[in-house]
Amino acid sequence: MKLIQLLSISIIATLLSCKTGSVNLFKAASPHEAYQRKLITAGLEKTALGSAWINASALSMQKALKINLPYKETGYFSAEKAIASAYKFNAVRGAKINISLKKKPENGVAIYLDVWQLPIEGDAKLLASADTLGNDIKFDVDETGDYLIRLQPELLRSAEYTLELTSGPSLGFPTKTGRANIGSYWGDGRDKNNRKHEGVDIFGPFRSPVVATSNGTVTRVNENNLGGKVVWFRPTGKDYTLYYAHLDEQIAKEGTQVLAGDTLGLMGNTGNARTTPPHLHFGIYTFSGAIDPLPFINPTVKSLPNGVAPLSNLNKTLKTTGKVSLLEGNITNASKLMDLQTGTIVNVNSATGNYYKVTLPDGNTGFVKSNELLQISKANKKVKITAANAVIYDNPNSLAPIKGNLQAGINVNVLGNFGDYNLIIDDESNTGWIKK
Template identity: 30%
Template sequence: MPARPAILTLALVLLASLTAAAPGSGAERGVGFDLRRTKITPKHPTFDGRREIRLHYGFGASRPIDLRIEVRRARSHRVVRVYRERDARPGRRLARVWNGLDRRGRVAGDGRYELRVGPAGGAMRPAGRFRLRTHVFPVAGRHGTRGAIGDFGAPRSGGRVHEGFDITAGCGTRLVAARGGRVEKAGFDPVLYGNYVLIDGRRSRQDYFYAHLIERPAVDRHERVRTGQPVGRVGRTGNAASTPCHLHFEVRIGGHPVDPEPRLRDWNG
């Protein structure tokens, strides 16, 4: 009888070890766990957005069981958050909200994630994937950039420098909160900024400043705003009266403006 090829032996050993680790171990044994009807809403989730990131799911099993739900990085498979649902009932519509924070309470980064559900101590099943964004582009509509005159650090009259980045857009185009947070200032400055709003970013060191709005901001001081929430409209109030309508946008860290352009390019992607 010919000897079994080594590669086949290896394959059989691997297969045997896989089946041993698959469903059927521990608490799951004989329960017949079957994940069903999974759906993640909203389709394009953001951190601190107007809609919570929610996994809808159900499962089949012969009795209530403890479930483990994992949020993990789609590429590296690094688990960022784990939930345990005790005595979950088969056949029910269930849901789990994820607030976008990792185990230590920090904001999980931008990128692709996947959710997995399984019986506690048993094999996990994929329940869906999504891309998380921690910011959105502040202009919700067609827009361009103004080039050199609008760049961060460009010289201004009286020895000032340009502390933001200018984004051209049709007058009246909707502006949205790049990141949820709280409105720190909202007002009118006739000399420089016209109608403006400053938002203190939620769980972020960054503040976001919007100037030259066509009219008063759509939000008031101290108001809580969510990522993507409308905050005003593009205009040319203040010292922008002789320019096309545009948003003067600043990102400030500890009150100091930093170059917002690389961030804006990321958020625009």
Template identity: 35%
Template structure:
């Protein structure tokens, strides 16, 4: 029977501790002391342990994705079905396939939170890509609402942005039609691309919203990020060490809470931390460390959920001369401390209000001001000026901009106040418009 998630974590953790030790006896300052001396007699064992660690580590994905949002092959299957019917030999089919690749190769770079209301024209094969940064400790939530249009599937998939072209990008997660959303959590800071594309000859109006939320709940009851007064990396011990966590100041006796679903790993006393509790977060392979407690209100092996009380705020250990506070730390295997800030910080989830007239989306317009810039949307793209009376089609609206396409197929963002509607149709280049 394969080892459980928790067993794999502890095995990997213990191996990493041994491998990371050198001829000098190394100990972790808070948890335990376990000397290990490297000599000829155990070099082979050390190399074996390292190999096992690498194998275990390779099994971990770069993202945490719930089953409902696991990568779907539906877009690739649809692509193959078009080719099987030889539709890739038609203008419509070629345009659909080209748009799918272009959305990944030249996505629009955005900042989250982000919201756009847009329109896919059924007669014109289209796809759009949005590139954004996701931080470790934050869960990405993508909400997609199909407001109206031709019936058909909307493909919505997230890829990790890496070198190698559209076909080499790792697919991370896919939209759940049942839940009307897509979620994933990066294990480290990375950039991602969301691609949206309807089936051929399908489309309509839709809205997309991308936001991030912390993956851990705050560890002190009725307190928040503003109560953190001492930060990760601050100097300690006269410069001999650094602060491996954050300090949350609160009145003595304030309940201390579990921030995750997990198992209580240790309830004990330490020289520096005083009364401590540590919790294993099996899903992320992390250990959460709570120190300077006044009381410990849990026991080793207990299963806990976010919000469960595990102790109270105090100033035990080396905090005896400071006001009561909780020291909260997060450790990776090998007792490598990581900054808890992004795991707790609630970034703004409300995107800027859309200033443009959404009833203009999908319609033709002309530039009403000379020298307006089509705003740069990719790191490689260069902004360029548009002449007065330049025709465009409005594809979407977000914040104070319209996303537009020019007659030559180039796309970008333009301020909402520089366009005027026109009744004259705008013909888009063959590379974008699949009309024969």
């Protein structure tokens, strides 16, 4: 621990004293990149620890695990390791994503949080980064597709954190009623299935208010055969237009600036809705045509999952209870990354629901059900030391640093295994890896 503290003081002093001057290794688009630039400017990327931090940053994004929203995890970053965590999730256009990160201690340690959009082709696009005040990240999903977040602490700082990701509508609801009053959805058949419904129908009392879903501008007020009396509305800063149809009365005036919640008209059944109960046909149109409006206004928001996996195992070394699967995600039917044999050693990084996110001795990560892991305090068995397995390694790799040598003929306790190596403990409580 003293060595870590000395290294911490040395690196922090270097970072604080280094001057960027005319050096512009890359433009700092986020606090994470600014920190990485300082490491490089100070020459710390050439050290084992600095290089490991930079490599972990890139590798985590290449091997991002898959999650579904809403998502919540509590994890621990150890000062002894240069690690990063990355997650990939799918989001639908019209949703609003909220990302919250709380850390302990609140001050004195930075955890860098960045969000990217992952296009089908080309490089990832940085969308947002957490600020130094710890405010939530909120953004509207403008394109359906995959998104990625990465967490990484600064060097030589330990921290516990809780990450929460939720998804909700980016717009307010266009009537005073709720989703229970939606009677027809996007894509439903119309005119004996000769055309598809290009919106949602929200039923309610005759002449009840229909309202602006956000701040914006009324772009058009007119009548047509299908929609009857209609109002067109453009939310501020957006590239789409909202369509309110079948109104009994239009209250908004063309060109008017309105606020969220302002009344645009009164619900009715004009146009081709004359034979139906009063309702609002609500649609969204882009330059490419109509799109499904439900994600933009859906008032049903899933709650964050409750925690089940014990937090007491964070940053602890555990082993598998039997043959288990290392999963790519904590979701139902998640892809299997690999099979783990009985007694496989893992380190617990975080807990989410009834899963732990773990790291294997070779650096691979994934999810394992919490009830499939147990403490390594009890040895599986004893093995006899021979000339072939007398060397104790720091990691399960023949190229790893050698911690020492055991005397041939003695018996040692096996705590677990990984690949062709056993994790052992001798009579003097020394631990390390030996060949099987």
